[in-house]
Amino acid sequence: MQWIPEYRDDVPRVERFNLLARSTHWIHTVTFLLCLFTGLALFLRADWLAVIFGGFRGAGLVHRIAAVVMTVTILTAMVIGVKGVIAWLKDLLRFGMNDIGFLLKFPAEFLGLKVKIPPQTRFNGGEKMNSMVTPTMVFLLMISGWIIWWPSIWWPGLVRASYWIHDIAMILATIMVSMHAYLGSFHPGSGESFWGMWKGTVRADWAQHHHTIWYDETYGEKAQAEAE
Amino acid sequence: MARQMTNLFDSSKCTACRGCFSACKNSNQMPALFDRSYFGGPGNGTYDSKDGDTDAETLTMIRFNETEDPVDGVRWNFLKWQCMHCVDPICLKVCPKGAYTKLDWGCTFHDEEKCIGCQYCTYACPFGIPKYRKRTDTVTKCTLCYERVAEGLQPACAQTCAPGAIKFGYRDELLEEARERVKYLRVNGFPRATIYGETELGTGTNKLYILTDTPDKFGLPVKPQIEGNTIFWQNWVQPYFGWLIPIALGASALSFVTSRVIANKNKEYEGHAEGGHE
Numbered sequence: 001m002q003w004i005p006e007y008r009d010d011v012p013r014v015e016r017f018n019l020l021a022r023s024t025h026w027i028h029t030v031t032f033l034l035c036l037f038t039g040l041a042l043f044l045r046a047d048w049l050a051v052i053f054g055g056f057r058g059a060g061l062v063h064r065i066a067a068v069v070m071t072v073t074i075l076t077a078m079v080i081g082v083k084g085v086i087a088w089l090k091d092l093l094r095f096g097m098n099d100i101g102f103l104l105k106f107p108a109e110f111l112g113l114k115v116k117i118p119p120q121t122r123f124n125g126g127e128k129m130n131s132m133v134t135p136t137m138v139f140l141l142m143i144s145g146w147i148i149w150w151p152s153i154w155w156p157g158l159v160r161a162s163y164w165i166h167d168i169a170m171i172l173a174t175i176m177v178s179m180h181a182y183l184g185s186f187h188p189g190s191g192e193s194f195w196g197m198w199k200g201t202v203r204a205d206w207a208q209h210h211h212t213i214w215y216d217e218t219y220g221e222k223a224q225a226e227a228e
Numbered sequence: 229m230a231r232q233m234t235n236l237f238d239s240s241k242c243t244a245c246r247g248c249f250s251a252c253k254n255s256n257q258m259p260a261l262f263d264r265s266y267f268g269g270p271g272n273g274t275y276d277s278k279d280g281d282t283d284a285e286t287l288t289m290i291r292f293n294e295t296e297d298p299v300d301g302v303r304w305n306f307l308k309w310q311c312m313h314c315v316d317p318i319c320l321k322v323c324p325k326g327a328y329t330k331l332d333w334g335c336t337f338h339d340e341e342k343c344i345g346c347q348y349c350t351y352a353c354p355f356g357i358p359k360y361r362k363r364t365d366t367v368t369k370c371t372l373c374y375e376r377v378a379e380g381l382q383p384a385c386a387q388t389c390a391p392g393a394i395k396f397g398y399r400d401e402l403l404e405e406a407r408e409r410v411k412y413l414r415v416n417g418f419p420r421a422t423i424y425g426e427t428e429l430g431t432g433t434n435k436l437y438i439l440t441d442t443p444d445k446f447g448l449p450v451k452p453q454i455e456g457n458t459i460f461w462q463n464w465v466q467p468y469f470g471w472l473i474p475i476a477l478g479a480s481a482l483s484f485v486t487s488r489v490i491a492n493k494n495k496e497y498e499g500h501a502e503g504g505h506e
Contacts (some may be wrong), residue, residue: 011491060344111482112488157457168465216474
């Protein structure tokens, strides 16, 4: 059984994510998971989970440190990589029939059936959904989290609302992350996507097949001619 | 359930000597802090504690409320302010560490050893009683002197009260006494005298009050209630919403298996050599 496809540098490859996007993604991954498991200790009232972090106080400390690193990383990366953020948002707004087609046919592909999916832009319909839901939830988590950290300076009603907003945003973000982590690695249909985020490049033939519109616009003959 | 025991505070007898305040600090070994919230704000230099509140080092205090009425003239309404030891306490429900327990004689007991200072209780409490203490990273509140009661003694505040405004005993007996006292007060110059704590919050609070006027004249919430935000969070989000996560994980696990089974079958039929990741 193959977990993820082999990384091959003997075939033509194209860049998918630059160094800033990749480092932000992985720092966010680590801090999100630290926050998730330390937070779940309190949410599930799970002593066995808290013990891993040295009890509930230790878990609370790890939760806060990870939250600071996460907030600083995301905000810094958004400032430095503002061009990339805009390009990403623009791609999200290109939500068209091809994305609806993707979302309708994807459940079959998800289970492993072969289906014909319409050509996709840089982010396919499912990635667009993830790109909209997860960051929104992470921003809600950050805002409500910082309110909960210093409750006495806020209006008490806002603190009470932050408690359930933090919980719901955590649940929705975790749902997206559990799907995203699987689809970005072990799902056979996703193939090269893991290498796109790990090494930064994907196989050109894979890009052309999975993200036809993006490939043609960025690396296609017309784009090459314009670049020259 | 053992017979409920509690304090009855009679506002018509209180002289605001603040002996209970001192006795409480003494018994619980808490420092006197003269610029704190029980004097109505940090360092205002007066003894007016109308808007004052308990804090992490002050488990009980006497609140002064001055009221003016065309018939009754100016009156000082004194109120002993502390944890109400609700019969059905919300602090106990929201606490993620189970630091709160309801003792069988009626005390809502907070175990500081278990507390991690998350302050969920502070914001859930309809009276805003549990207060965060930075030096221990825990919250504190009135203990109803459970350790003294266990030894057959009265709480420090009741023991020390010189005018006999605080009385400790069985709740049903105290409630009978309060009814008699309110009847007496109503025909002797306090027509709006009332009992507070018998039915508040639906099931009532363990602490009982005899008020010489309506609760709002004492700065007490007339209709104390648990906030909607807290109810939604505790009754809906916490118990049910979390189950969505295992569904997502289960779907991924299902896909992991089915997609590989289907890929293997296709390989058998079509004889694909290359791993078919497209």
